[in-house]
Amino acid sequence: MDVLYFAWVRERIGIPREAVETQAGTVMDLVEELRGKEERYAAAFADISALRVAVDQQLTDFDASLSGAREVAFFPPMTGG
Amino acid sequence: MDVLYFAWVRERIGIPREAVETQAGTVMDLVEELRGKEERYAAAFADISALRVAVDQQLTDFDASLSGAREVAFFPPMTGG
């Protein structure tokens, strides 16, 4: 599964994207796995209320299923316009 | 005093403007005088709820004073934009 990071999430983790081998059932399960990897992940995911998530380029919630998902992206609230 | 007519008021009365000698104290007094002039005036001013008035190029009401006024205009509700 491709995991993408944008804005300060990307900066904090240090990479824009990575391939992750996971059996995580939901976005939250994936977050828990990532938190356990390294301190910079734990820091980036410390407060998920400050984060947004998209699964296969659709905005969704942290309890969304990852069944069949190919791409998950984490980022701060958007500031377009 | 110059009296101006616009849109269908102008068409009904048949002229765009005229000089009127009057001692009318208010717009309504002037309307009464004009109504008395000729049938086409009576027709144009039959229903003043369908009319708007400006005194010296400022929108106002039919009970407005004409003291010092140089120009009075009668017209239907505006349809700009």
Place this chain on the structure above:
Amino acid sequence: MRVVVQEAPFDFGVEAAAFAEGRAVSGAVVTFTGIVRDVDGGLQAMEIEHYPGMTESALTDIAAEAKTRWSLEDALVIHRHGRLEVGEMIMMVATAARHRKDAFEAAEFLMDYLKSRAPFWKREVTADGADWVAARDEDEDALTRW
């Protein structure tokens, strides 16, 4: 703040771009353009009568009122009169403000007031003749918002 009343066409693209150009203070520019619309497929032209002198002062007053009500950096009103064909632009307003809410609201306010308080009268010319456009109650009602 600029108010223009003219018979000649105006160039919407040029006016809009000039208005928005190089605004380092305003973050938000809104424009509205009114176009002669062929309502029932039979419109040949729109004729717009106005009250020279009062038109300019009424539009200037409306724009000045918008500047007192919203935090506006600038405003522009252009309104044509005379005979216009279907598809031609009748008028435009533009507003510039720091925040989009001010720019949007001030533009809507300008339009609502201009519709019912600036001395223009439209006449639709069709194959059957010409008819003055009646003022719509909802245009008058729109003023109660402000």
Place this chain on the structure above:
Amino acid sequence: MRVVVQEAPFDFGVEAAAFAEGRAVSGAVVTFTGIVRDVDGGLQAMEIEHYPGMTESALTDIAAEAKTRWSLEDALVIHRHGRLEVGEMIMMVATAARHRKDAFEAAEFLMDYLKSRAPFWKREVTADGADWVAARDEDEDALTRW
């Protein structure tokens, strides 16, 4: 309906004029333009990051949603990414409708959704460094209107 995401500048005047040109059905065209604003006198540039692929589909979804909610003839969204200087145009939306209320509301809706639901992130570069712009509660709250 057209959605454009690009790094290059766009020509607001040309885009606005082309959008409004020859609309015999729509009587009302509204545009909104967002410009890089120097908030406190110290802004050197704005950097805009986006999520290629998702950006286009999110903007397309937002524009399609606007067309289901209002009687819109057409809509246009252009949004830039990359580095922009003060005074440069970040984005524009345009809406065309028979009536001005639809054109105004749909443009405000597009802006409100685009602010908080399209994957763009702004970073302000000043003499002191670069900082991500925080999402404003009032932008999120604006969505509750619709």
